[in-house]
Amino acid sequence: MAKDPVCGMEVDEKKAKFKAEHMGKTYYFCSEICKEKFEENPHKYMSM
Numbered sequence: 001m002a003k004d005p006v007c008g009m010e011v012d013e014k015k016a017k018f019k020a021e022h023m024g025k026t027y028y029f030c031s032e033i034c035k036e037k038f039e040e041n042p043h044k045y046m047s048m
């Protein structure tokens, strides 16, 4: 399981529809809203 860095929810990376790559790392999200929030300001969430 991966962790949605925006809301902290556990996300199954095999089923995840919402993902973004940032600085060589792939992040998974529970929803498009979380993905959009991350992409707006990735640095805010990266350290989590």
Ligand SMILES: [Zn+2]
Binding pocket: 004, 006, 007, 008, 009, 029, 030, 031, 034
């Ligand atoms: Zn989320």
